[in-house]
Amino acid sequence: MGSKMDNYAAKHSYTVTCASRFRDEVTALAARRRVNVADLARSVLLLVSAQEIAGFSDPGEPAKDDRDVIILKSGPSQGRPWRRKPRLQVRLPFGAEIGDIRRALGIALALDKEALSLYLGQTEKAAPAEEGRDSASDELEEENERLRALVSVLAFEPLGDGIRSREDALHVLGFPPAARPSSGSLKARFRLLATIHHPDSDFGNHHRMSQLNEAMAYLQGVFS
Numbered sequence: 271m272g273s274k275m276d277n278y279a280a281k282h283s284y285t286v287t288c289a290s291r292f293r294d295e296v297t298a299l300a301a302r303r304r305v306n307v308a309d310l311a312r313s314v315l316l317l318v319s320a321q322e323i324a325g326f327s328d329p330g331e332p333a334k335d336d337r338d339v340i341i342l343k344s345g346p347s348q349g350r351p352w353r354r355k356p357r358l359q360v361r362l363p364f365g366a367e368i369g370d371i372r373r374a375l376g377i378a379l380a381l382d383k384e385a386l387s388l389y390l391g392q393t394e395k396a397a398p399a400e401e402g403r404d405s406a407s408d409e410l411e412e413e414n415e416r417l418r419a420l421v422s423v424l425a426f427e428p429l430g431d432g433i434r435s436r437e438d439a440l441h442v443l444g445f446p447p448a449a450r451p452s453s454g455s456l457k458a459r460f461r462l463l464a465t466i467h468h469p470d471s472d473f474g475n476h477h478r479m480s481q482l483n484e485a486m487a488y489l490q491g492v493f494s
Contacts, residue, residue, distance in 0.1 A: 314374035439485035
């Protein structure tokens with residue numbers, strides 16, 4: 271899907287009908303990551319192949335009794351309630367399929383819940399060719415750009431004042447504010463994020479890694 275999306279420069283507004291629970295979970299994830307819903311979808315569409323997205327189960331349309339009640343603000347029926355399908359509005363490059371957008375958002379939720387794993391291993395760098403670069407080298411570079419785009423969108427923003435509270439530490443490690451993760455969950459999440467953000471990684475960031483260490487130390491003290 272990523273290559274298809276790259277062929278279109280113009281942005282288009284999509285109405286993605288979906289179950290209200292799915293909409294609420296996607297909206298909440300975007301708010302926690304401090305991005306918009308389109309950023310979540312775009313990251314997955316850039317990173318994950320069309321075949322992998324197509325193989326992911328479509329979260330689907332809402333059930334017949336799953337409707338939002340909207341009060342009409344204009345026209346002959348102004349002031350009257352109108353029942354409509356729950357939806358998400360996203361702006362993406364022209365040419366996307368609604369089902370693929372739903373699947374991409376479902377993948378983002380699954381990654382957040384750790385129901386799916388994303389491997390961000392280092393790739394071997396191709397030796398420079400004497401005249402230009404071959405197609406394999408171009409593909410490696412394109413894949414790295416996709417990985418960087420996903421990390422940039424889904425990674426936490428370093429807190430300007432550092433870790434000052436339990437909620438700050440949970441945010442940095444990707445947990446909800448009221449969460450009480452076990453020691454094992456904390457260590458597993460830390461190892462996953464450290465793999466991505468360690469300065470020695472191709473996608474590393476010294477500031478984020480420092481706050482991960484600070485958050486882990488804070489929470490181990492709180493929950494010990």
